[in-house]
Amino acid sequence: MSRNVLILPGDGIGPEIVAQAERVLASVNDRFQLGIDTDHALVGGSAIDADGVPLPEATLSKAKAADAILLGAVGGPKWDGLEMAKRPEKGLLGLRSELNLFGNLRPAILYPQLADASSLKPELVSGLDLLIVRELTGGIYFGQPRGIRELENGEREGFNTYVYSESEIRRIGRMAFDAARRRGGRLCSVDKANVLEVTVLWREIMNELAAEYPDVELSHMYVDNAAMQLVRAPKQFDVMVTGNMFGDILSDCAAMLTGSIGMLPSASLDENNKGMYEPIHGSAPDIAGQNLANPLATILSVAMMLRYSLDAAEAAEAIEAAVGQVLDQGLRTADIHADGKQKVTTEEMGDAVLAAL
Amino acid sequence: MSRNVLILPGDGIGPEIVAQAERVLASVNDRFQLGIDTDHALVGGSAIDADGVPLPEATLSKAKAADAILLGAVGGPKWDGLEMAKRPEKGLLGLRSELNLFGNLRPAILYPQLADASSLKPELVSGLDLLIVRELTGGIYFGQPRGIRELENGEREGFNTYVYSESEIRRIGRMAFDAARRRGGRLCSVDKANVLEVTVLWREIMNELAAEYPDVELSHMYVDNAAMQLVRAPKQFDVMVTGNMFGDILSDCAAMLTGSIGMLPSASLDENNKGMYEPIHGSAPDIAGQNLANPLATILSVAMMLRYSLDAAEAAEAIEAAVGQVLDQGLRTADIHADGKQKVTTEEMGDAVLAAL
Ligand SMILES: CC(C)[C@H](C(=O)O)[C@@H](O)C(=O)O
Ligand SMILES: CC(C)[C@H](C(=O)O)[C@@H](O)C(=O)O
Numbered sequence: 221m222s223r224n225v226l227i228l229p230g231d232g233i234g235p236e237i238v239a240q241a242e243r244v245l246a247s248v249n250d251r252f253q254l255g256i257d258t259d260h261a262l263v264g265g266s267a268i269d270a271d272g273v274p275l276p277e278a279t280l281s282k283a284k285a286a287d288a289i290l291l292g293a294v295g296g297p298k299w300d301g302l303e304m305a306k307r308p309e310k311g312l313l314g315l316r317s318e319l320n321l322f323g324n325l326r327p328a329i330l331y332p333q334l335a336d337a338s339s340l341k342p343e344l345v346s347g348l349d350l351l352i353v354r355e356l357t358g359g360i361y362f363g364q365p366r367g368i369r370e371l372e373n374g375e376r377e378g379f380n381t382y383v384y385s386e387s388e389i390r391r392i393g394r395m396a397f398d399a400a401r402r403r404g405g406r407l408c409s410v411d412k413a414n415v416l417e418v419t420v421l422w423r424e425i426m427n428e429l430a431a432e433y434p435d436v437e438l439s440h441m442y443v444d445n446a447a448m449q450l451v452r453a454p455k456q457f458d459v460m461v462t463g464n465m466f467g468d469i470l471s472d473c474a475a476m477l478t479g480s481i482g483m484l485p486s487a488s489l490d491e492n493n494k495g496m497y498e499p500i501h502g503s504a505p506d507i508a509g510q511n512l513a514n515p516l517a518t519i520l521s522v523a524m525m526l527r528y529s530l531d532a533a534e535a536a537e538a539i540e541a542a543v544g545q546v547l548d549q550g551l552r553t554a555d556i557h558a559d560g561k562q563k564v565t566t567e568e569m570g571d572a573v574l575a576a577l
Numbered sequence: 578m579s580r581n582v583l584i585l586p587g588d589g590i591g592p593e594i595v596a597q598a599e600r601v602l603a604s605v606n607d608r609f610q611l612g613i614d615t616d617h618a619l620v621g622g623s624a625i626d627a628d629g630v631p632l633p634e635a636t637l638s639k640a641k642a643a644d645a646i647l648l649g650a651v652g653g654p655k656w657d658g659l660e661m662a663k664r665p666e667k668g669l670l671g672l673r674s675e676l677n678l679f680g681n682l683r684p685a686i687l688y689p690q691l692a693d694a695s696s697l698k699p700e701l702v703s704g705l706d707l708l709i710v711r712e713l714t715g716g717i718y719f720g721q722p723r724g725i726r727e728l729e730n731g732e733r734e735g736f737n738t739y740v741y742s743e744s745e746i747r748r749i750g751r752m753a754f755d756a757a758r759r760r761g762g763r764l765c766s767v768d769k770a771n772v773l774e775v776t777v778l779w780r781e782i783m784n785e786l787a788a789e790y791p792d793v794e795l796s797h798m799y800v801d802n803a804a805m806q807l808v809r810a811p812k813q814f815d816v817m818v819t820g821n822m823f824g825d826i827l828s829d830c831a832a833m834l835t836g837s838i839g840m841l842p843s844a845s846l847d848e849n850n851k852g853m854y855e856p857i858h859g860s861a862p863d864i865a866g867q868n869l870a871n872p873l874a875t876i877l878s879v880a881m882m883l884r885y886s887l888d889a890a891e892a893a894e895a896i897e898a899a900v901g902q903v904l905d906q907g908l909r910t911a912d913i914h915a916d917g918k919q920k921v922t923t924e925e926m927g928d929a930v931l932a933a934l
Binding site: 295304307309313339340341344360361363366367368371375376377378379380381382383384385386387412413414415416417418419420421422443444445447448450451452453465466468469470471472473475476477481 | 652661664666670696697698701717718720723724725728732733734735736737738739740741742743744769770771772773774775776777778779800801802804805807808809810822823825826827828829830832833834838
């Protein structure tokens with residue numbers, strides 16, 4: 221059986237960190253005889269530079285044909301002046317939408333070796349392990365109508381539409397309930413049902429689904445309170461589920477609680493667990509090309525890919541164990557460096573993970 | 578000259594904390610001969626119970642006639658089952674909208690006496706003093722069309738509209754630039770201009786205004802990054818300005834950074850600095866009627882009211898100094914209590930502030 225993985229290095233630090241992740245993928249591919257073939261394509265700013273568009277046809281068709289996709293990161297100041305339809309981000313949003321990757325899993329885990337990196341007091345975050353399930357192909361990111369129009373009085377107004385149908389809510393709800401069932405059995409659905417009708421429907425459907433999952437304890441929280449509770453006592457959460465926009469905000473907040481977003485992978489899945497995998501952090505143009513970036517989030521994204529899309533849990537565990545080992549050895553890239561630890565480059569970190577494998 | 582203040586105790590702990598704030602207001606009214614008259618009315622759940630609606634006509638007309646409004650808090654589980662148009666929150670939203678209170682000022686200040694209360698490490702929050710300026714009468718909270726409709730395929734969809742006109746953006750922008758000018762001279766505008774057209778217009782207008790305020794340094798930040806940066810390094814901010822929904826989320830997050838949302842007041846202002854003043858915290862139904870709640874946020878809301886709407890800065894300073902004094906004395910309500918400090922009730926805290934005045 222052969223499996224195809226499409227690799228999209230993207231922009232900024234993307235190519236550097238993906239290079240290390242590819243070495244790791246090649247190594248487990250060999251060792252566990254996974255039969256994985258890889259191919260490469262352009263997306264985001266690098267695609268704009270080469271082809272004039274953030275998501276070239278060739279990239280999209282390769283992505284559709286692949287069994288899984290590994291993405292670095294997209295965007296950078298170089299393309300910030302472009303109008304919205306032509307920006308690097310549209311490459312990412314286009315992939316999510318065209319591939320129907322509606323379920324975004326964003327774990328926020330505190331590595332015990334990095335406990336000091338958090339802004340929060342140690343007792344509030346030690347052992348933190350929460351999962352945010354974010355809807356990724358609907359909501360206000362994709363809602364129509366949208367745009368900027370002229371009013372009768374001559375001034376302009378900007379408008380976007382926050383919209384969810386029952387079936388969109390149901391499928392992301394199921395993914396979240398399933399995840400909660402495999403974990404601590406608690407699901408917190410985040411909405412603004414005291415103000416927004418679209419989230420009244422969201423809450424109703426989540427309540428409906430709860431009947432199918434008697435083993436999962438469902439609770440609801442308003443989004444403003446959720447942002448407070450993440451800062452106050454993040455360990456109260458097991459799995460959180462929310463829409464695209466709230467999920468964007470809350471998952472970044474949750475990731476930052478760990479103090480090491482250079483460590484956190486994410487998965488974006490379709491109905492059949494085909495997925496795109498990427499680090500939670502961005503393209504960090506300020507340190508691009510300097511061999512400084514932390515490749516571990518991308519390497520851990522490979523592990524997630526093996527587990528969710530390529531049915532290779534054993535290989536995933538081997539990678540995760542290797543990452544734990546290099547942390548135990550005291551190796552740290554600049555973003556997670558601390559006194560008494562050994563500072564290493566992007567490549568040296570890759571070397572160390574390979575050696576630990 | 579006589580000035581009218583309308584008092585809206587609201588629900589939950591509202592009546593208890595407002596009672597202490599009223600004593601403080603009466604005291605400075607006397608001492609500084611402010612000529613303030615007070616009147617009372619119902620809003621929220623208590624209005625629903627008495628009159629069947631969250632914002633009775635009588636309350637609205639008193640509010641329109643008043644020079645300033647002091648509000649406790651609204652809402653509670655008792656009214657959670659009601660449909661959205663009849664919920665307590667609609668009383669609050671109706672007041673904001675009918676009185677044109679478009680500018681919501683939400684300071685997040687860390688009181689040195691309460692430095693330990695924060696979830697964050699002391700060095701990250703000591704001296705924290707940031708101001709969030711939130712647009713309060715527009716955006717997705719009030720945008721049309723909105724609702725839940727049936728689709729052709731028989732399923733339902735919920736929808737809301739996120740909309741801002743140039744003039745709405747300009748007036749909140751001016752309020753924020755003015756505030757930054759009076760403070761540290763730095764303004765960070767928060768949007769999602771890489772995805773949402775409405776915030777592309779927002780960013781454009783903020784840039785336009787920057788030309789009128791050469792003494793204020795304007796920067797822009799995406800909302801997901803802003804949520805991260807608030808957790809990572811909140812002291813980087815002076816003033817932040819954003820729309821209604823993002824402001825709801827970020828201001829609660831920022832308030833929680835101080836660890837003492839029982840201490841934080843807020844102001845909601847119209848074009849002429851007429852305003853409604855309220856604590857940032859909610860109605861806390863779980864501790865209502867138990868003489869446990871912290872009245873200081875409401876007492877500090879009185880100080881804000883005196884300063885912004887009633888031109889009585891001296892009286893405001895006297896109140897703020899008195900609050901500082903009771904904290905120095907080691908008095909703490911349950912929410913901010915710590916070892917070695919004296920636990921006091923709502924009323925005892927009011928007594929202490931009056932004594933310090
Ligand atoms: C780059 C941007 C369009 C994207 C988003 O908002 O979804 C990013 O912030 C993310 O969370 O993956
Ligand atoms: C009660 C609710 C409608 C309100 C809001 O969302 O504006 C509250 O959260 C606030 O921030 O004042």
